[in-house]
Amino acid sequence: MSPDSPAGDEMAVADFRPGEIVLEIPARTEYVSLVRVVVAAAAEIEPDMDSDRIEDLRVAVSEAATNAIEAHDLHGVSDRVRIQCNLADEEVAVVVHDQGMGFEPDEVPQLPEPDTPERLLHESGLGVHLMQMLADESEISATETGTDVRLVVYSSKRRRKGDALPEEI
Amino acid sequence: MQIVTASHRDGQWTVVTVAGELDVVGGPDLRQAVMREVAQGNHHLVLDLTSVDFVDSFGLGVIVGALKRTRLLDGDLRLVVPEPRLRRVFEVCDLDRVFALHDDVAAARE
Numbered sequence: 001m002s003p004d005s006p007a008g009d010e011m012a013v014a015d016f017r018p019g020e021i022v023l024e025i026p027a028r029t030e031y032v033s034l035v036r037v038v039v040a041a042a043a044e045i046e047p048d049m050d051s052d053r054i055e056d057l058r059v060a061v062s063e064a065a066t067n068a069i070e071a072h073d074l075h076g077v078s079d080r081v082r083i084q085c086n087l088a089d090e091e092v093a094v095v096v097h098d099q100g101m102g103f104e105p106d107e108v109p110q111l112p113e114p115d116t117p118e119r120l121l122h123e124s125g126l127g128v129h130l131m132q133m134l135a136d137e138s139e140i141s142a143t144e145t146g147t148d149v150r151l152v153v154y155s156s157k158r159r160r161k162g163d164a165l166p167e168e169i
Numbered sequence: 170m171q172i173v174t175a176s177h178r179d180g181q182w183t184v185v186t187v188a189g190e191l192d193v194v195g196g197p198d199l200r201q202a203v204m205r206e207v208a209q210g211n212h213h214l215v216l217d218l219t220s221v222d223f224v225d226s227f228g229l230g231v232i233v234g235a236l237k238r239t240r241l242l243d244g245d246l247r248l249v250v251p252e253p254r255l256r257r258v259f260e261v262c263d264l265d266r267v268f269a270l271h272d273d274v275a276a277a278r279e
Binding site: 056133134 | 194
């Protein structure tokens with residue numbers, strides 16, 4: 001969106017793409033469950049998306065939305081958090097955009113091994129790990145206005161096709 | 170919605186029944202409930218997550234914190250997680266190596 005847009009925080013119509021669902025929420029934690037419901041319902045429209053993968057998507061998106069809301073809260077940003085959900089053949093892509101001050105995934109501390117006593121000192125820090133493990137593609141990028149988290153979850157059918165590819169072509 | 174729906178003593182164990190969504194909204198309520206139990210001297214807890222629909226990293230953090238609190242007092246915390254969908258979140262974070270995940274309360278108490 002151009003900075004001189006008269007529409008303020010509204011998106012231009014040209015930003016929309018066919019098959020895209022856009023949700024804007026107040027930056028309050030009570031809305032995270034709504035994000036999960038909407039994204040899961042949208043994913044169910046894609047006929048090849050099965051329930052296990054939709055569950056992975058729900059958790060990953062919940063992490064991104066929670067982080068975005070916390071970023072707004074931390075930096076006193078009153079704008080809404082935007083969630084874009086794109087349905088395509090055998091995949092769902094979600095972008096969560098916040099207007100916090102940016103986020104460096106590399107700065108997230110590594111957690112100790114699970115079976116060591118030190119692990120219990122860490123009650124947080126699992127969110128990025130969950131996003132990376134549950135989504136088939138995950139990307140966190142700083143933008144001029146905040147942070148974009150892009151998550152793509154494939155259908156199980158597409159994953160199986162990938163597994164079936166020969167290792168050397 | 171109340172996240173902790175019941176709590177009862179069963180031998181040395183206190184079984185805490187949890188329902189709903191263990192996220193940034195529901196997680197703090199569970200943390201408070203665990204702190205209340207510990208303050209009352211109940212240091213051996215079974216968290217029954219059978220009726221939990223959703224858990225994310227916030228909820229996992231609360232459960233890790235609960236384990237830490239009980240073990241600091243020579244207690245323990247066990248989990249009932251029969252639902253594979255929920256188990257997967259624990260497994261992805263390797264927390265199945267921290268907690269034994271049980272199918273029912275009876276198995277957790279053994």
